[in-house]
Amino acid sequence: GIYLEFTAGLWSGAGSLYLLSLGFILLLLSRYFLGRYGGNKQPWHGLLKPVFGGLLIAFLGLNYLPKWDLTQDRRFTLSEPTRDVLAGLDQPIFVDVLLAGDLPQSFQRLTQETQTLLNRYALENELLISTLDPTQMAGTDPQLLDQLAEFGIQASQVTVKRNARQESVLLYPYALVTYGGRTVSVPLLKNTLGAEMQERITESVRHLEYAFTDALIQLSRPKLKKIAIMRGNEEASDQNLTGFIEAIKPYYFVGAFTLDSVAKNPTGTLEALKGYDLIVLADPKEAFTPEEKLVLDQFIMSGGRSLWLVDGARVPELDESGQTLAMGQSLELTDLFFAYGLRINPNLVLDVFSAPITLATGEVAGAYTQFPWWFSPMAQDSGTHPIMAHVDGVKLDYVSSIDTLPSGPKKTVLLQSSPRSKILGLPYVIDLNREIDTQIQMIQEAGADNTDSSRNNLKSDQPFGLAAFNENALPMAVLLEGNFKSAFANRVLPFDLKNPSKESPSNKMVVIADGAVIQNKVQRGQALPLGYDSWTKAQFGNKEFLLNTVNYLLGDSGLINIRNKQINVPFLDPERTPQGRSGFLALNLVLPLLIIGIFGGLLQWFRHRQYAR
Template structure:
């Protein structure tokens, strides 16, 4: 008979094997992500962001507590993502906190600018409201940065909102780390001198942008007297933002801007090609083409902003008062001059952003040349073009819009298709003054640019934030309809992309599928599944007991 191995010897072999595996594992570390959407795999951009963190960065996440199932999923996904960050760089430390447990925490968060979110809790067919703080605060070297974990969304369910927020988690944390760890380098000039928007209407966007870049105003008036000096000064900036100019550009100013582009400078243009003026007698608006002396300028680059307006069935509503003064009520009405654009384009600038709201926007034509053009945003397929000049009678427009809403749009009338509203240009640009008389002389005139980028948007008000009294509101928020739009996120992405900070933007393209239970079906089938959970274990236990008794009896009889 073969002698069996000693139990002690077997135990020693097992212990030695475990020690060996741990020893090898300490030198060869690897985590495996077996999910289909690779949700637990950090993107290269996120890894690059945290790779240089050489001191502890502490994160407090305010998602501890009793939440509905979808927010428990947000809590779980946040924890798993932070574990991935921590595994890649041990300097990242985090903890989950319930701000309601400790007295004074809620007040401290509110003072820090952390706004609570009101969520609906559906249970047993009943609906109640609950306040949560879907935020994290990261601290690094005495600096603090708040990180939003829940995205503001329009017209979607709570589950969809959480799903979109989960997709945005990696970007939110990587962006927060980037602001804390990496110093600002690039410079952005806000062009002044041609009737651009007042500071109070662009303060929210540029305040946010200041977290990433140095921001400074730059007036082109000096181009009339010292154009060469103006050109040298403007070259110090990496990006120009021209927000809704209302006065025509001089040839000197255009040549300065042209040669800035030839030297590789990037620019973001938000331009209205149509001007609205109110008639004091009728009270109606009259729209007519605006002349900014930029037609030849853009034409040379392969773009033309048309003197027309786009009407789109897929549009944002406006709020109007009805009734007499004492009993007036505000109601929403469809307004086809405010198109909403949700691009199906997979370009990183427009991936996973909310619908962008335009107001009195014009169509853009792209012209053939060697510059590569990408249409970022368009109107919906059910849109039309309105020529200039035109009288806009709000009462007549509302009547027509309500009829369209009730009966559906006429395909004969709304047949313009998807009209470009925002265009990205990339490559080597030809000078707008090539083979032309130059407004002034410079030593190193260029007829061909270095590789650069430009974005042209045919709505100057896209960057405009509303005011509550004298206080600027967040860009994209409409105080009249209490709706959020994606204007701010879109413009931040455009600036990041124009300045080659596209790494963080690319994280947005990561698609994560989060399955949720249907709350209605859950409520309807609640009793059935409760009985299943009670009976199946009892049935299995009875079967096991019966079989055990049968075989035991058979063995000993």
Template sequence: MKNTPKILLLFIALISINFLASKFYKRLDLTKDKRYTLSKTTIDIVDNLDENAIIKVYLEGDFPSEFKRLQKETRQHLEELYAINSNIKYKFIDPLDSAEELIKKGLQPSRLSVQEDGKLSEAVIFPWATITYKDKTENINLLVDVSIDNQEEQLQNSIENLEFAFTEAIHKVSSEKNQTVAILKGNGELDDIYLASFLSQLNQYYKLAPFTLDSVANQPQKTLEQLSNFDLTIIAKPQEKFTEEEKFTLDQYITNGGKTLWLIDNVTAELDSLTNTGQSLAFNKDLNLTDLLFSYGVRINYDLIRDAYSATIRLADGNVGNKTQFKDYIWHYYPFITSKNDHPITKGVDPVNLKFANTIDTLKNNSITKTVLLQSSNFSKPIGSPVIISLEEIAKKPQKEDYNKGFQTLGVLLEGDFTSAYKNRVKPFETPIYKEKSEPNKMVVIADGDIIANELVKGQPIELGVDKYTGVRYGNSEFLMNTINYLLDDSGLLKLRNKKIQLQFLDKEKAYTERTYWQIINVIVPLVILLVFGLVFTFLRKRRFS
């Protein structure tokens, strides 16, 4: 009985400790690269979930040992998300039980080269997850599908991308569309059918609406006020000259805080006329935008970039019987661009395919920060226009002097305080919201309008970035999506793309060639040490007690 107070005190202490632990729960990240420390953006987005979010991860079963690392890191990341909000529910599923159903849902398997015991084999995995929240479902690609040198680098990029992939998906299924995007019309911009693929994807995040500047002629003030209600405007490959009233409307939209994505061709060059006649005249296009963009710090040149690293075009290549045969040829006016920086817009994005792109000069402007997003390869050269383009160039052997101008800028991000192009100039019309200089703002200028244009098959649009002949998939859609997210993103979601971790991988070739040595070290040496210890211990024991 005299121990009762002590037992009671211990019981109260245990209850108190458990209560305090439940109220002041804390997880510690002791890794050097802080790989398990979540950003404030992720915490805010996950914390807002007020119902169960069901996550299914198809990384279960038998697959290569390296990718068990991806499984482990995914599980640990989901544990971190659950620690923030218990509404996160997840489970790991063996995809082989429902492979056909997953493929129908767009979850394509990946084929991997596996090297074990000095032998090379192939394995198939489904590196996907899905999240369902309030009747919305989103697919999550866990394996970064980029052109890289080896699977170890691909795995590291995939693990670095985990937080972004899950946070973006949670944000997508849980957030309401509250930002608006205007698709500019009225100056010969791309028809809707060529924008269908990208706009259908964009519509999942933002409210979209067409907007024409035609009414500027009669109601300039009202048109500017209406345009100013949009958060961002996309100007996709205009063909017709902008009037001063239309330019002033866009200028004041920008100085009043509107974001812009300029997709501009300064040279008219199309493949259709080339395939019909074998040659075509590429000529300058007067859009009357030079002074406007010049005031923001860039100039789109009247030229065409020719790059040794390019996509292909399909041309007739003779007949077999009555059937025309086709062949794919490298076409140096269709460069594909691999980003050379780690900016959130371009990080982890597949090469982007451009068509008859122009070069961009960046001008000195202390108030504007310029970041090159798209750049030709080191083996490229701009060709001045007007110029005759001929399909005969395909048969010519590339000469060094034709690709010796080095890297050329094709797309640039501008950030800073934009000065009105109409400062110290006569205004086309008066407006009460006129500003000479903007607050900190952002815009992206790309010297190619076809970057956003999907191809057509039998008159129907196909996915943006997919070559309708070869099936090769380029990163156009992801690049443009990242661009708009960056321009409109106030939560810093895209900054998660810059997360860096350092994984240590086993050198398989070295492990295979030195396996006998390490087997001896790990098996024989411990036995020898144990034997020596036993003999010494027995000797000392006998000596002590003899």
């Protein structure tokens, strides 16, 4: 274990002193027995003091000397939020690692990194680690797999390369963490969109500390802050918000709050709303009245945090012919947002880097094909803020662009379009067949040397084809931080309010120009996971993004900082390793013998030279 730690970059002062002490004791014993055979007899009790001294030093070193992290990415150093969480625990922690058995090489690395991390946790608090193989144990305990399913643990079928061959392996990449009589599951393998297995393992290793610390927070910390899911303006249904609510419930109290009572008792509604720490407005479709806007404005002026998910365009579902009319949507929030320093534009963002749409094709039932659909942009980590750090692509639908004003609070763009994007003015008739045919044609023309297109393009100053997608980094979600000025300052108020606030204390707000990003799909009456596409089996980063956003707005940024940790995991090349296997085996066999032979020859030469004189 000491050797493996040292080769990984973790130098143990305790282990080094332990080995030196044992080496010192072995040298003393060797000297004593060699002296006896050589006629130089020494009393055995003369060894007691140095031997016991060496054992004492070894014991003290093994239990009290620290370990030093020599790695560049500090992978073996726990972050400050993790140490704070462990310091606040007063009961033992039990961890059952389920990733065991005959594992492929990449998963052996994941298991090793998990064990190493948990060993670091154990240095900070009492932690008991056990390794279980559910596949093997299921033979003797048929109920085990059903029990694991209650914690959301299902077997993952993973395709890996082993000995230059593709193999399908059934694994359980999870761990169970138990504290205070409660248990939660921790996924060890992270779903990274479009990534190879080694990339997924690297991302999973980076995610381990976040996952285990998050589990301990869920098990140990009481809920203190309250989140209001706003109702009364045709917001998204509870079923479509199931994934979001389930994601934030382990950390916060969550409840619905309706603005219908504003019409009868606006002052009382405002005072009740101030009892919450964060309001979430998820895809409202009905315009807000002046009284409702004043209640929301004064909640923000009192220091309340807010998450707005508002469409700039109203796009009904496609009809039977595959058509719909997209029009600008007015929720009467323009003056509110303008006072806070931004504007949601009544348009649509088209992005070449987008999620596909799956459609039935052909005459055979059950035949489906994926087509490009540039109305569903995928926003990636832009490196602008920790909220988006290491988050998979966030899928949006019929999203609008946001303009930020130079005045007002500090603005940080969280989600933006790719360099190949375009603004589509409204109203606009979306025809499914026409859009797909046009997008496919543009892709084909971009990949071929189409002289006719180039010649036609010279006749007009307007960009043609994919060249028209030249808008870069269009803002689609913005974080605002600072002091907000009231939209009702120096205006006649829609209802009497004593001492209305004209400016807020330091506050935070996130505005996303898409109401679909927070909604999960519903299939056969059951809510699917947030960000999951049942057609492509892809898991997008919507859930992580929104959870990070809520955590940041409410000041719980410790876990976000853990997520920012950069860890690089080196792997052997799976293609070159089998080719050089014989050479490595021969080198491991011959090189030690060669080194011993060289040292033996030099020793004999020195002895011959010394005694020849």
